[in-house]
Amino acid sequence: MQEQKIVLEKVDSFEPKDIFDCGQCFRWNEQEEGSYEGIFKGNVAKVKKEGKDIIIEGIFKEDIKKSVEEYFDLNRDYKQIKRQLGKIDNNMKTSVEYGAGIRILNQDLWETIISFIISANNNIPRIKGIIERLSKKYGNKITWNNKEYYTFPTAEQLKNVTIQEYRELGLGFRDKRLYETTQMILNKKVNLNEMYKNPNTMEVREQLLELSGVGPKVADCILLFSDLKRLEVFPIDVWVRRVINDLYIKEPNENKVSKAKIEKLAKEKFGDIAGLAQQYLFYWRREQA
DNA sequence: CTGCAGGGGTAAA
DNA sequence: TTTACCCCTGCA
Numbered sequence: 001m002q003e004q005k006i007v008l009e010k011v012d013s014f015e016p017k018d019i020f021d022c023g024q025c026f027r028w029n030e031q032e033e034g035s036y037e038g039i040f041k042g043n044v045a046k047v048k049k050e051g052k053d054i055i056i057e058g059i060f061k062e063d064i065k066k067s068v069e070e071y072f073d074l075n076r077d078y079k080q081i082k083r084q085l086g087k088i089d090n091n092m093k094t095s096v097e098y099g100a101g102i103r104i105l106n107q108d109l110w111e112t113i114i115s116f117i118i119s120a121n122n123n124i125p126r127i128k129g130i131i132e133r134l135s136k137k138y139g140n141k142i143t144w145n146n147k148e149y150y151t152f153p154t155a156e157q158l159k160n161v162t163i164q165e166y167r168e169l170g171l172g173f174r175d176k177r178l179y180e181t182t183q184m185i186l187n188k189k190v191n192l193n194e195m196y197k198n199p200n201t202m203e204v205r206e207q208l209l210e211l212s213g214v215g216p217k218v219a220d221c222i223l224l225f226s227d228l229k230r231l232e233v234f235p236i237d238v239w240v241r242r243v244i245n246d247l248y249i250k251e252p253n254e255n256k257v258s259k260a261k262i263e264k265l266a267k268e269k270f271g272d273i274a275g276l277a278q279q280y281l282f283y284w285r286r287e288q289a
Numbered sequence: 290c291t292g293c294a295g296g297g298g299t300a301a302a
Numbered sequence: 303t304t305t306a307c308c309c310c311t312g313c314a
Contacts (some may be wrong), residue, residue, distance in 0.1 A: 237298080238295095
């Protein structure tokens with residue numbers, strides 16, 4: 001653990017607001033204007049943009065350069081991705097321009113699983129609150145600049161937490177799901193390490209679906225937003241349904257549009273980067289509200 | 290002030 | 303295919 005700092009000069013496609021507000025993560029918060037603070041993979045960091053440079057500093061377990069490159073997906077060519085998506089039609093052109101600074105983070109798999117189980121039928125402020133309380137109670141404390149931060153608890157740290165304790169933290173009906181999923185992962189009934197080695201995304205998806213509290217939408221979010229990094233999945237929530245229906249299907253009642261129809265359309269239009277298209281569309285539509 | 294819908298779905302009926 | 307589900311917020 002040591003304090004480190006890095007300046008990324010002239011990075012392309014990197015806007016802190018777009019990255020942290022596009023709905024993929026729950027532990028980043030704006031402090032002062034344009035400056036975000038967050039905890040990821042045991043590190044505490046502050047991220048801000050100055051001119052064309054991105055400045056990142058904080059307490060890091062390992063080399064900051066390596067950690068940042070991986071977490072912020074710096075080795076992917078987002079410019080090329082946006083060009084490709086923008087060529088599809090004017091809707092896509094508008095949405096990639098709107099979310100030009102988006103990057104899909106490589107978040108810790110375990111943390112992503114638990115966070116998105118908590119997200120089910122829930123709103124963002126409450127999801128964030130639950131995750132903070134969970135981290136404060138069961139994670140590790142890190143002090144930086146006289147301020148206290150808490151890492152996301154490991155499966156081992158949640159091993160003996162009871163369903164009732166989760167309920168007291170405000171998890172609601174998700175208490176049982178969190179307990180069961182933690183046990184399944186600790187028992188290796190579902191083996192997370194194997195998932196990295198398996199290139200067949202649909203097989204990995206099936207394994208995720210075995211976890212309590214993981215349905216189709218949550219499974220797809222885990223595949224896309226974790227360091228499993230499967231960009232071809234297309235998570236369908238109410239907003240994605242809305243934007244896809246408005247732009248392409250135009251059914252008077254959006255709730256009557258079948259998931260299968262949306263999935264087919266996404267695959268045909270966006271192919272193996274459907275997940276990225278989803279993110280630009282979601283962010284664009286959601287910020288317009 | 291009370292009542293109620295709805296929120297980045299899932300599991301059970 | 304439909305319904306209940308914890309809890310919080312916004313709004314009638």
